Every structure is written in structure tokens, then in C-alpha cells.
Amino acid sequence: MFKPSSGANFLAKICRAPATVSRLSCGRFFSQSRALKTYEEEKVILDELATTLIDKDVARLKNMRNIGISAHIDSGKTTFTERVLFYTGRINAIHEVRGKDQVGAKMDSMELEREKGITIQSAATYCSWDKDGENYHFNLIDTPGHIDFTIEVERALRVLDGAVLVVCAVAGVQSQTVTVDRQMRRYNVPRVTFINKMDRMGANPWKAIDQINKKLRIPAAAIQVPIGEESDLAGVVNIIDRVALYNEGSQGETIRTAEIPDNLKELVEEKRSVLIETLADVDDEIAECFIEEVEPTVEQIKAAIRRTTIGRKFTPVLMGSALANRSVQPVLDAVCDFLPDPSEVLNKGLDVSDPSNEKGIILSPSSTEPFVSLAFKLEESRYGQLTYLRVYQGKLKKGGMIYHVKSGKRVKVSRLVRMHSNEMEDVEEIGAGEICATFGIDCASGDSFTDGTHVSMSSMFVPDAVVSLAIKPKTKDAANFSKAINRFQREDPTFRVRYDSEMQETIISGMGELHLEIYIERMRREYNVECTTGKPQVAYRESIASSADFDVVFKKQSGGAGQFARVMGTLQTSEAADTTGCFIAPGSEDPKLANSFKTAVVGGRISDKFLFACQKGFEDAIEKGPLIGQRVLGVNMLINDGQIHVVDSSEFSFRTATQMAFNKAFLESQPIILEPIMALNVVSPIEFQGVVMGMLTKIGAMILETENSNDDFQAICDCPLNQLFGLATKLRAVTQGKGEFSLEFKEYQPAPPHLQKQLIEEYQQKNKK
Ligand SMILES: Nc1nc2c(ncn2[C@@H]2O[C@H](COP(=O)(O)OP(=O)(O)OP(=O)(O)O)[C@@H](O)[C@H]2O)c(=O)[nH]1
8 A cells, every 4th residue: 555655765774873971960971072963863862861860750751841833924823822822721711913802812911012913022831731631731932923033033942842833824834934944953943833824715735735845844744634624614634543623612622523524535545645655754663664565553653753753854734723713722732742841852051161171061851960041031020030941950949049150149049930921820849841930030041040060051043133223312311221221132132232432322233123113112111211213224244355464553652651562463254264273253153254363473472461452452343343333244363473562562552453453454355345135025915916026126126036826926035134124114005005024134245336335435424523
């Protein structure tokens, strides 16, 4: 019955690297010198860790799931989560996003979220679900879809063990689905997929699955087929168990099982074969059944789905409609069945006491090991600052003392809560693998807390800001203004603030217009500070295209203490430089865009103390490029010679000399202004295709791909961010409000020469004033 398809990759043998794990006072060290690349390598360590867990921990962790809900904007994450809360008994009524009852969804607890009908902050909640007589506990995080709030998704995925990827049945894989997929891969998060909006006209789950396979490049296959379509959607058939599941009751709360309807039997068998065939490509046991042409048992199929999902080699696809209350419960079952418990995910920390030690410390979700946790999110609440923690190892007790690794301070945990959106439940103790929140702890998001051991959790990826604007409080309420700015910065690493002393203005920058707009609005609502703002500006960057040597003397000998410093060396692009042994300035993951600094001074011609001041001068210089005062990218500075004066040389003089040398050499190395290019995805009804394409061409978008489906058309383009301000209004105007778009930063490109010239002139003009 089962014939191997030509595509089945049976020969792909999995590398099972041996690993010995040595135990240390806190956690365990990797014995491998390289990072673990495949789940199979991780699994060897996980299996070994599992043998060290006490029975109580095994029982506690087995039924625990830390999961996130992620998707492209407006795919229905919040609507879906609202059903989850209702079906798990967390809330006793369903409220819709932008619903007529004006209540808004539970997880959109911020006033602004309810007004705008979008999720801004990720919200965490704790709920439980019964499956096959066992009680499971979920820590659930609903994350925003807008790219402007992408840090919320990064944060959530950093601490979660698994995710539900929601995809729209009509639109399929969209630009932000691809972004979310990339984020999931970055943090090795396994996922089950839910195709939502199956009640909508034009819903096509098979096309969406095809896109998941092709665009996200992860083997995916349906484990359900829908019963009925559009408004007649009645439920789904579980094709593994071959049983029909109907949602009944006014809110779909009851699942009635029944025989598969006759008209679906053939489709069920066809899709079941596709499932087995897809699994055979990624799982040895199913591959063997496939070769021997025996049908795998239901248990074998389920075990293979679990193995390959956790191994991040496959995603099972479920379908339904959150809004129409169809088939949400089976997703919860799938979370229990196919997503990992905390002991099945490998987590490692960094050894703070020895930064040169690149081998991480493996953490065990055991309650008997020393405590290690990560503060992944801060939030201001009625009772003070709320800090969300994921406990990776050991346990956290109310009243206990914990150690803030960054500051070296010990703090008391006076209150410990489990979060349910903006409500909370007090608890006495939280074990490893769990998520909780606590009050009154002074820290920034991304900080680690331990019992005193020097372990820190590896940090999150923080994308560069692309939009900035000048901001000033209308009144002289500077105290509240800076209080708000400080808090937002601590909460959100993508919200950046700098004071431009020459222009005497505060510049805030972030991920998009909406991102900054929300903070300005929050400043007004939460801090009573009205602000005047400049026009949103593109956060341009500065770089060089060639190299230049420098020999610069900074000398001041008239009156008072003198200054003297001489620095010599070369400035070149990071791409051309050998960056081994360099100081890499934080800020960019891409080595080509990172700024690096190196000293190679022989014979002690500049002492170590002054060389360190040179590094500081370099760090100052890259923050404010000489062309238009924007941050520099992709530059390498080498100082290989210099001179000191026994009396007049100081740290200040070397710091200043380095800055001067940097600026001089920069201007001699074919300086360029870089502009952010955005990946733009526009969707609109097909009747507006002509006008939308016209508008896109007019704003200089490079159209890469267009796709027509049923009544909609979609254009995927690259476009300079500079052209995209006000796009929402323009698109609304040409599509009678029916067009939608999403944006994501793609890359930096040199700005066109006329724009570079204009920006430089404007900057010089402004500087003259
Ligand atoms: N027809 C239909 N509409 C749905 C379904 N699920 C959600 N919606 C609607 O889609 C819109 C967006 O839903 P949300 O739940 O806010 O989506 P989201 O993904 O949380 O949105 P963001 O967090 O802002 O990205 C709302 O108007 C919902 O009523 C569904 O299953 N069918």
C-alpha cells in the first residue's frame, strides 16, 4: 500500500555524536568544543540529564508546556488565545478583538491594545488542560504580529519550549510568517501549525501547507481535514485516529466524536498517506515501515510526529477557525502530544566568571540544582515593576534571596506570582522549567538571576532601529519625561534614546512609526507628559567603501594642563579586515556590519591604559559618524603606532585623538550613507491591482513577485524605508481602505547619490545654526 516516493530521503543518516557530560558545581559543561548543531546531538545530553532528575521533577515536568502563539499580523493569535483561555476554564466568556461588547480580548490588556485591536505587548498566562485523563499545565504567551513589536516575539521565543504557528487559511504564508519562522529557528523552537480562518471564503489549507513546505522549508503535513467549508465548517477529521470531531454548543465548547462522513473518506486516506510519506522522509522508524510497505500503527505515527516535531524536522498541521469556535481544542491536544516538556529542550548558560570559556553551561530543569533564571520581560504595574522570569534550573521561593548576576547584588523575592494577562495568582514556590513574575526587582530585560553562581543566560537578538524622531516635552516636566524614557528603555531594548548635544534634542529610535507612536502615546497616558515631536526620520547609517591610513596628533599646550596624544594606524571596512582578536562593538549580528577595533602597538609606545582610552574614543566615534551624525557600520580601526608625552598625555587626549583620527580617515575612505531597505508585502483585492502597482512603482519599490489568489493579489517588493512614510494613508486611498501591508527590515544599501548629497547638506545646515 505504501510506496516510497522518489523524494523520500531514506539515506539521510542522522549523525549521533557521542558526548560525555561532566558535572560541575552548577549545571554541566559541554564537553564538545563546537556548538551543538542538530537535535540528535542535543538529545544525547538531554537523555543523560534525564537520568539525573528525581522522580518528583520528572512528574512535575512531564505535563508542563511553555508555549507561544506567533504569526503574521491579524492571523488571529489573540482570537485563538481567547478560545484557549475559555476552553481551559481561565475565563468564563469570550470577548472579541474589536468586538461589539467593547470589552476586548483578555490578552490585549493594555488600553491602547484594546482601542487599536492589535497586540503590542506579549502577555503571559497560565492555564491547564485535561487530556487522556492527565492534567497538563500551560504557560502561554500571545505575541504581537506587527514587526514594530518584534522584540516581544524574540523575548517570548527565547524562553519558550514550543510554539503554535498560526497561518491564515486564505492568505497562507505571509511576510511576517517568514520572519516568525526565522525567529523560531534562531531559538530552536519546535512548532505545531494551526491554519486559522477556515470559515472564510477562499480558505485553502492545502495551498497553505504547500507554502509552509516550500517557503518555510520545513516538512509539513496535515493531521486533519476539514468537515464542511466556509460558514458550514462543522469540525475536522483527525486523520491519525480516523475519527470525526464536531464542535457543538453555542461556543463550540463540546467536542462530539463520530464516524468519518462518507464524502470525506477518500480525502482522509489520501492525506493520511501524504502524512506518512512526509514522516518517512524525516523519521527512520516510519521510513522502515515505508520500505517494508507496512502501515505504521497509530502509536507509531504519533510517536514519530512527536520525535520529529521536537527534533525540529517536521511540523504537524491542524486547521479550524478561532472566530467560529471550530477545532481549537485539538490544537491543545496536539500541544500536549507533540510539543516538548521543559526537560526535552536543551538550555545553556554562559560562564560569567570566565568569559573566554566559550563552552556553555548546560542547565538541568532539576529542582535540586542551583537556581538559574532569566528576566525576559519587564512591565510597570499598579504594584510597581513586574519582572517576568523563566526559571531554568533549581527553584525560586517566596521570601528567598536571589543574586543579580550583572550588578552582583542580592535581592529579596517578596512576592511571587503566576500571571494571567493583567491578573495574578500568588504562589509560594516556582520550580525549574516554569515561568513566573515577581515584584520590586531592579533590573533590565535580559538580565540573569541565580542563587549566587556566575551563570548568565545568553542574550536575545536585538534588531537595529530603523526610524527615529526628535522629541521634547511640551511642558517643563523633565522629571516625568525622563522617568518614562528610562522605563521604556529598560523594558524594550529596541527602543533607543540618545541626546544630541549639538542639536540639543532628544532622539528616540525604534522599529517603525507605530512603535514610536505607541511610546509617545503611553507617555501621555501613563506619565501625563505631552510631547512635541519632529517628523519621523529614517535611521540612516554611515560606512566606508575603501581604506585610509592615519597619523593624527592631538595637542593643546596653551594655558593650564597640556594635552598630547599621537595615534597612527589604518581604517578599513570590516569585510576587508582580519577581525581576529578585535574588540567587536555590540550592535550587529552580521560580521560585515559590525564595527571592530584592534591595537597592535609594539615596544609600549602607547601604554595599555591609553590604548583602552583609544578604544573608548573609537566607541564614541562610531556612535556619531562624520557625514550626518548617524551611527557607523562595518568599519575596522587598527592603531599600530603612536606617541605619548610624559607630562601632557592623558586618557582624555588619547580618546580625543582616536576620535579625530577616525573622523579624518573616515572622510578619506570613500564614505557612504546607507539606507534601510524594507521587505514590503502588499495585499489587496484584485480589482485594485493596477492602481496599487502604479503606486508602488511611483514610490520606487522594486517588485520581486506578485501572486493572485481568488479575489486577492499580493505584491512582494523591496523598497527604501524613506519612501514608505505615510504608506498606510496612500494605500487606504487607492484601495478604498481594503489594502493591507506589512514591512520588515531587509538590508542596508547605499542611498542614491542625490539623497546622500541632500542629507549631508541638511546636516551641515543644521549644525551651523
Ligand atoms: N473569519 C475569521 N476571522 C477571524 C478568525 N480569527 C480571527 N479573526 C479576525 O481577524 C482579526 C485579527 O484577529 P486577532 O486575533 O486580533 O489577530 P492577531 O494575530 O492577534 O493580531 P495582532 O496581534 O495585532 O497581529 C480580527 O478582526 C478577528 O476577529 C477566524 O477564524 N475567522
